[in-house]
Amino acid sequence: MSSVEQQFGQAGFEPTAPVPPSRVRIQSGPLAEAGPSAGRREPAVESVFDVREVSVHYGAKRALQGVNMRIPRSRITALIGPSGCGKSTFIRSLNRMNDSVPSFRLDGEVLYHGHDLYAGNVDEVEVRRRIGMVFQKPNPFPKSIHDNVAWAPRNLGLRHGLDERVEKALRGAALWDEVKDRLKSSAHGLSGGQQQRLCIARAIAIEPDVLLLDEPASALDPIATASIEELMHSLKGRFTIVIVTHNMQQAARVADETAFFGLNAAGGEPVGTLIEHDHTEKIFGHPADPRTRDYVSGRFG
């Protein structure tokens, strides 16, 4: 094991440990009651997320209804479906990015390694430290390439071996060879595809457990998209990856499992829901639900 990996080992965390409030609060108050319910069923592949009957409202508007889904560890799970069916709402619920939306309300349970993400004792900053996210539009900080990647580790107290950590993250994001001679120059000088890979490097620099990618390639040209997909293949196994994509071929190319979200108009007003979730070959080859079949074959309505 290289020294770099040893440092990461020290800096890392046990993904299955309960999600406690941040360090400061641990010191000032008692730890919250132990989280996980005992007797977790162990499926063939361990689940990272176990989503149970999740519905989401924004104020009076219902955005997502009755989603039940397990997301397997160290695999790539793609979320596909038409616009407005709650894919982004769903993925943003997995690391509590929706908390900043004032009218957001979630019912049901999102279990992460058995711990309820929305329990009262859970600190959302700690959640996001373990469950990183990359957004549709590349959003590097107005800092140098190096400082973009080093920023989060520095602020999380992972100062030891920072340069090695930055290099490892940039290599992991398949960006190192392109930027190693200009680490000190501004990240805004990179192309869109490079910026998005920088954002991925920034996210994996703190060695999260899960990477959530919200349409990471939709703002990029086909060549940059190909390099992002290649990157996802190389990250597979190291991280649990959940990706929202509008591009069905992309889902077919990169994902182990695919979940199809659609609109359910049964209750009157159409609301986003999970229609089918299975192995990617199954979804694209022999989907069980006719709505999935229509969608993946390009027939709508």
Place this chain on the structure above:
Amino acid sequence: MTLESTNAHESPFDPAAPLTPTGNLRRRRAISRVAESGATLAAALAVGVLGIVVYGVLVHGAGALSLDFFFEGAPNGIGPALVGTAEIVTMATLLAVPLGVLVAVYLVEFGGGRIATPVRLALDVMNGYPSIIVGVFIFILIVEATASQSAIAASVALAIIMLSIVARGTEEVLRLVPDSMREASDALGVSRWRSILTVILPSAVGGIATATILAVARAAGETAPLILLTSNNPGIEVSLNPFEAVPNVPGTIYRLSEEANPEGFARAWGAGFVLLALIMAANVGARVLLNRSRRKMAG
């Protein structure tokens, strides 16, 4: 609704006609021209007034300017007053900038609409109210309590005047920082306060500097509170003791122009010119800084 064409059911114009004005376009053109020249005239008038003031101050004050004028004490120069003004304004800046930036951070990053709106209103009222009232307030609060005028009292008064300028200016640039930056740092599991310190404030630093310079320019020329709070010093020698009255430029201008002494008048104009030049230089500097930071943020 009136259409130009008499027969509205047909095409309202002949597409093959020459492209010269038709219908009431001539009249609309004329109105547009009148409106444009009116606006231009108003702008020219505003700049003209500034020009006349600068010209007047320059003509009357240039005669008094000399090297001695900058370095000697009263009655020949304003050296101690320049130093005193620098001291008072520096102390006021040190008070107002951290507080103003924190107020802006609160308004943009933490305050919800229900609380932020009255805070913002209070700042705007503060920006508008007469400085003499701030002067009287601080006089009662500090000068009466300590039974002495002081540079500190003057600084506190100026800081109150500067606070709203710094807070509102900083608020505006903080709003320019894209939300995607906040989202990016949130998604990395870093607490919001660290993001504010290391991402949001650094990218707004140019705008904060601009707001600070504008506030300094405003404070440097404030006269009313200084007359109440730090006028009991003739400015013969440099004095820096913050617990005593220190000489200052606006106070010196006021005193010299109250004296029945033609030479004093000239010196008052000279001091006025120096103050005006400093304030204009500060304003130009602020614009340059702001433009540079805007470009940086857009890039």
